[in-house]
Amino acid sequence: MPDGPAMSTTTSRAELTGVPTRPPGRRLQGLALLAPPVLWMLFFYLAPLLILLAYAFWSVDYLTVTREFTLENFRTVVTNDLYPRVLARTVFIAALVTVIDIVLAFPIAYFLAKKVTHHRQLLLMLVIFPLWSSYLVRAFAWRTILGTNGVLNSFLEWTGITSEPLAFLLFSKEAMVLTFAQVWLPFMILPLFAVLDQIPNSLLEASADLGSNGWRTFRTVIFPLALPGVVAGSLSVFSLTMGDYITPTLLGGPGDQLIGKIIADNFGTANNWPLGAALVVPLLIVIFSFLVVANRFGALGRSAV
Amino acid sequence: MSASQHVNARPADLSKWLMGAVSLLIYLFLYLPIAIVILYSFNETKVSVWPIQTYTLDWYRELRTDTELINAVKLSVRVALVAAGSAMVLGTLGALALDRHKIRFKPGIRFLIVLPITLPGVVTGIALLAYFSLSDQPLSFWSTEILGVTFPWPLIIAHITFSITLVLSTVSARLYQMPRFLDEASADLGASPLRTFRKVTLPLIFPAMLSGGILAFTLSFDEVVVSLFLKGRENTLPLLIWGRLRLGLSPEINAVATVITVVSLLGILASTLLIGKAFWTGEARST
Numbered sequence: 274m275p276d277g278p279a280m281s282t283t284t285s286r287a288e289l290t291g292v293p294t295r296p297p298g299r300r301l302q303g304l305a306l307l308a309p310p311v312l313w314m315l316f317f318y319l320a321p322l323l324i325l326l327a328y329a330f331w332s333v334d335y336l337t338v339t340r341e342f343t344l345e346n347f348r349t350v351v352t353n354d355l356y357p358r359v360l361a362r363t364v365f366i367a368a369l370v371t372v373i374d375i376v377l378a379f380p381i382a383y384f385l386a387k388k389v390t391h392h393r394q395l396l397l398m399l400v401i402f403p404l405w406s407s408y409l410v411r412a413f414a415w416r417t418i419l420g421t422n423g424v425l426n427s428f429l430e431w432t433g434i435t436s437e438p439l440a441f442l443l444f445s446k447e448a449m450v451l452t453f454a455q456v457w458l459p460f461m462i463l464p465l466f467a468v469l470d471q472i473p474n475s476l477l478e479a480s481a482d483l484g485s486n487g488w489r490t491f492r493t494v495i496f497p498l499a500l501p502g503v504v505a506g507s508l509s510v511f512s513l514t515m516g517d518y519i520t521p522t523l524l525g526g527p528g529d530q531l532i533g534k535i536i537a538d539n540f541g542t543a544n545n546w547p548l549g550a551a552l553v554v555p556l557l558i559v560i561f562s563f564l565v566v567a568n569r570f571g572a573l574g575r576s577a578v
Numbered sequence: 579m580s581a582s583q584h585v586n587a588r589p590a591d592l593s594k595w596l597m598g599a600v601s602l603l604i605y606l607f608l609y610l611p612i613a614i615v616i617l618y619s620f621n622e623t624k625v626s627v628w629p630i631q632t633y634t635l636d637w638y639r640e641l642r643t644d645t646e647l648i649n650a651v652k653l654s655v656r657v658a659l660v661a662a663g664s665a666m667v668l669g670t671l672g673a674l675a676l677d678r679h680k681i682r683f684k685p686g687i688r689f690l691i692v693l694p695i696t697l698p699g700v701v702t703g704i705a706l707l708a709y710f711s712l713s714d715q716p717l718s719f720w721s722t723e724i725l726g727v728t729f730p731w732p733l734i735i736a737h738i739t740f741s742i743t744l745v746l747s748t749v750s751a752r753l754y755q756m757p758r759f760l761d762e763a764s765a766d767l768g769a770s771p772l773r774t775f776r777k778v779t780l781p782l783i784f785p786a787m788l789s790g791g792i793l794a795f796t797l798s799f800d801e802v803v804v805s806l807f808l809k810g811r812e813n814t815l816p817l818l819i820w821g822r823l824r825l826g827l828s829p830e831i832n833a834v835a836t837v838i839t840v841v842s843l844l845g846i847l848a849s850t851l852l853i854g855k856a857f858w859t860g861e862a863r864s865t
Contacts (some may be wrong), residue, residue: 302771303679307687310672310742314690317735321709322701328708381601388594398850403608405842409802409816410835413823414611417618417626424614427627458608487593508696516698519803523823533700540704540807550708553701560697 328550338546346551356535360555363532366446367514370453371461371507377454378461378506383495385462386469387477397466404459412520415452419443419524444526452520457513461506468502469495504570512560532556612839619832637833647834650818656727657814658798661737662745666791668738669745670783676746677753678761692747694740699803706736707807718810730810737801741794748790752783785852792849796842 332343350356385396403411418424419442426438442448472495480490496503518534525531532552539549614626622632641647672691675681694702710720710732721730760782764774802816809817815838819831 299679303675303681306671306679307675307681310668310675310691310746311687313668313742314693314739317706317709317739318694318702319690321705324712325701325705325708377604377607380597381604384594384597384601388597398846399605400608402843402846403612405796405800405846406612406839407800407816407819407835409800409819409823410615410831410838411611413831414614418611418614420626422625422627424618424626424628431628455607455611458604512696512698516700517803518700533698536704537700537806540707546704546708549704553704556698556701564696 325550325553328547329554331547333545333547346547347554349548350551350555356532356552359530359532359535360559362529363515364559366450366453366531367511370450370457370514371510373450373454374458374461374510375465375503375507377458378465382462382465382469382502386466386472387474400459400462400466403456408456409519411456412452412523415448415455416443416523419448443524444529446525446529448524449520449529449531452524453510453514453517456520457510460509460513464502464505464509465499466502468499472498501570504567508563508567511563515556515560615832615835616839619829619836621829621832624828637829638837640830641833641837644830646813647815647818650813650815653728653730653812654799654815656729657734657737658795660729660734661741661798662791662795664738665741665745665794666787669742669790670749670787672742672746673749673753673783674779677750692743695743699801700807702736702739703804703807706732706804710808717808721810728810728812730808730812732808733805733810733814736804736808737794737798740801740804741798744794744797745787745790748793749783749786752786756782789849789852792845792852796845800838800842 328338329346330342330344332339332341332345381400385393385400389396416423420426421438421440421443423443425442426435429435430438476494476498477490480494485493515531516533517531518537521529521531521534525534532555536549536552536556539545539552543549617630618626619637620633620635621630622634622636676684676688681687707717710717713719717730717732720732721728723729760778761774764778765771769777800816801814802820805814805817806820813821815834819834822828822831
């Protein structure tokens with residue numbers, strides 16, 4: 274019951290001030306305020322999503338879309354041996370990136386929440402700031418770093434560790450995972466920091482006083498309490514990785530395509546919109562399942578953005 | 579005298595230093611690509627090898643004469659301004675309604691409004707592309723010229739949509755912290771709802787609105803995943819960078835990225851200072 278305390282303050286506040294005396298115009302006022310943003314979202318988000326789903330049931334006939342009902346696209350998605358493999362690969366890579374980010378985010382989030390006494394605000398800002406420098410350029414910077422004539426290879430040769438460039442660095446699954454883990458890391462650190470910051474120090478001290486070592490305290494006290502933050506961060510990282518096509522284009526090899534890239538290609542060069550729309554459906558199913566799980570952990574509304 | 583204290587203090591200190599060291603490594607990991615981009619914007623040759631042989635400012639000089647780039651920056655600013663401005667209005671309206679009014683289906687409405695940043699950008703991009711293509715017109719049909727400059731509406735609409743989410747969450751957070759009795763006191767003293775809004779609520783939430791607006795501006799200015807599907811004839815800056823990146827990274831792009839990074843830094847600083855000020859005024863007024 275994460276909402277418990279907040280809810281009780283609102284009710285008591287309402288009781289104290291006797292708010293139930295609502296003027297009749299008040300409900301209308303609320304609707305008038307809500308109408309513009311909600312209508313916007315209905316017209317320019319929900320309706321386009323539904324139209325996109327409608328495309329999934331249409332077919333393409335030499336570059337023109339035929340608006341007649343068919344299940345052919347879904348049959349292709351399920352039976353073609355490429356797409357299920359791509360989807361499995363995407364889920365695997367998204368999960369791997371999420372786990373790596375949890376492992377990387379924990380020490381820094383815990384350090385900021387519990388160990389730092391000075392300049393906490395500044396250090397937190399330093400975590401957020403990379404998010405606001407161009408994502409495109411950060412992803413591309415990894416290509417500069419990992420390329421055959423790139424920074425890392427020439428650095429290794431300069432120091433004498435290697436004598437010729439390592440070609441396997443770029444255009445690989447590893448390069449994609451590294452890039453994803455780096456660009457999305459702040460999305461994991463922030464919600465994790467928020468939950469760790471809420472854990473009272475007395476709980477940690479009590480655990481230590483009762484004889485738990487650091488690992489046991491982490492396993493039985495810190496991690497369970499931090500779980501909503503972990504789930505919220507995972508939701509962002511997982512969802513961002515699932516749908517991305519920039520990093521696979523820039524850093525993935527020919528055999529490492531992810532579902533986002535294939536969807537994007539179908540709306541671009543491959544020009545098969547109905548198939549692309551049908552490929553969105555499994556993507557949405559995976560993400561909505563994650564949302565349902567996140568909701569059960571009370572993690573919604575905690576993600577960084 | 580401090581023997582026992584020392585024994586007690588030691589492990590805590592050690593773990594603090596250890597964790598600090600690990601955190602420092604993670605900070606370095608976070609900033610490595612940005613550092614590389616900035617460093618290699620001063621590289622004279624186009625090959626990014628270590629160590630840099632000759633440093634130069636030529637790439638920054640070239641930026642000033644690159645008209646294609648300047649036009650892209652202008653379009654990006656235009657899109658980001660319209661998106662952030664519209665979202666400041668729409669997002670604030672939504673935040674006020676959700677925080678201050680009893681509304682049916684509130685969880686559903688909240689869900690609808692956060693959906694654009696929960697679902698991958700590629701979905702938003704192709705959904706709007708499919709939507710506008712129902713008319714069987716090319717996307718450029720939906721651009722208009724006002725006072726000699728183009729406004730590509732599909733792109734702008736997409737940017738407004740995710741910006742609303744940003745502004746709404748920033749303003750909602752502010753409203754949640756704001757004591758409700760301020761509005762009630764104003765009403766008790768006989769102010770009309772409009773007057774209460776103008777004299778009490780608006781001044782208190784304005785910094786949060788502006789802060790959300792600045793964040794929206796920054797995000798819009800950098801957006802590429804959604805925009806790639808919705809571009810009309812002209813490129814925004816990130817779209818131009820995307821186009822040129824595929825030909826290989828030139829130090830000039832590093833120079834542009836450096837400039838954007840510095841501008842974003844200023845935006846974030848301004849936004850944070852505003853939120854900080856909002857905290858301050860909020861506390862000063864509630865005591």
